[in-house]
Amino acid sequence: MATTTPRLGHRPRPTRRPGARSPSGPLTLRATRRSARPTRRSATLTALAAIMLVYTLLPLAWLAINATKTQQGLFGSFGLWFDGDFALFGNIADTFTYNDGIFTRWLLNTLLYVVVGAGGATLLATLAGYGLAKFDFAGKKAVFATVIGAVAVPGTALAVPTFLLFSELGLTDTPWAIIIPSLISPFGLYLMWTFATDAVPKEILESARIDGAGEFRAFFSISMPMLAPGMVTVLLFNVVATWNNYFLPLIMLKDPDWYPLTLGLNSWNAQAATVGGDVVFNLVITGSLLTIVPLIAAFLLLQRYWQSGLAAGSVKG
Secondary structure, three states, X not given: OOOOOOOOOOOOOOOOOOOOOOOOOHHHHHHHHHHHOOOOOOXXXXXXXXXXXXXXXXXXXXXXXXXXXXXXXXXXXXXXXXXXXXXXXXXXXXXXXXXXXXXXXXXXXHXXXXXXXXXXXHHHHHHHHHHHHHOOOOOHHHHHHHHHHHXXXXXXXXXXXXXXXXXXXOOOOOOHHHHHHHOOOHHHHXXXXXHHHHHOOHHHHHHHHHOOOOHHHHXXXXXXXXXXXXXXXXXXXXXXXHHOOOHHHHHHOOOHHHOOHHHHHHHHHHHHHOOOOOOOHHHHHHHHHHHHHHHHHHHHHHHHHHHHHHHHHHOOO
16 A cells, blocks of 8 residues: 655645635635725815814914014004014013003913812712712602703803892802802713713622722722713813803903903903003903913813723723
8 A cells, every 4th residue: 555755845735624615715805805995085075174174273373373463563464474573472471461460360360260160060060970870869850851951051041140149149249150150060960971871880889889888989989080081071161161251250240350361351352442442452362372272281181081081982891
């Protein structure tokens, strides 16, 4: 009986069971062809994205360019290009020293309203949203309907009733007239409610309770780190709303020493329409540029919390 010996360098072919598919079958070839296809690009979507980019950045570019001009350069040069006299640093210095440095007081007032008002609104929204998401109680559906209804009511519709209420309490023309209404954020409460429903598993809370952890300890030690992306989102919404708040301070405050930046810069701008008033458009533009810098910094610093939240959600099993 003759036997065959394998030759050097020769690999024996693997035997294939009947009915087994080859690794290079139609499905593999089809997947390879799909992955090799170039990504399709839509000219229409690209054009729309470019238009939105220009629409978003053009006002910022106009503001940054004109903040470098003097009062005369604002009216004697093209609005979207620089003037010969670069006066940015001089405008910044004049902004902080004009009218006995009232701009610094307005900046500190705005920071006070944001830290206490927006920060407190975020904390209250987190506590209330977590409680509504993880605890059952009588009247929960009524609370949900109330929150949804409050989200649908615009803030301007509540400004006059709020003014009448605070007037009766003697709180108008005080910082509390701005801080207390800022503590209420129905949209933030609803957002934290929906976020806490899925972000904090009930099994983890039950395990913490079995190990003897109280509700407050479980919330601050276990739940709050999981709620961080949602809290950052609500915080940014509240910071922007409080920082740009104009109508409520307009009807609540008379003393310029308690003005926020929005109301203070508007008073500088209105001086040009009064008899004998100073025309300081260059300071108004420079102050507006300085006003948006903290908001941009806040978004850049807190962006990583959003990214970590998205990454955590993508690997959640």
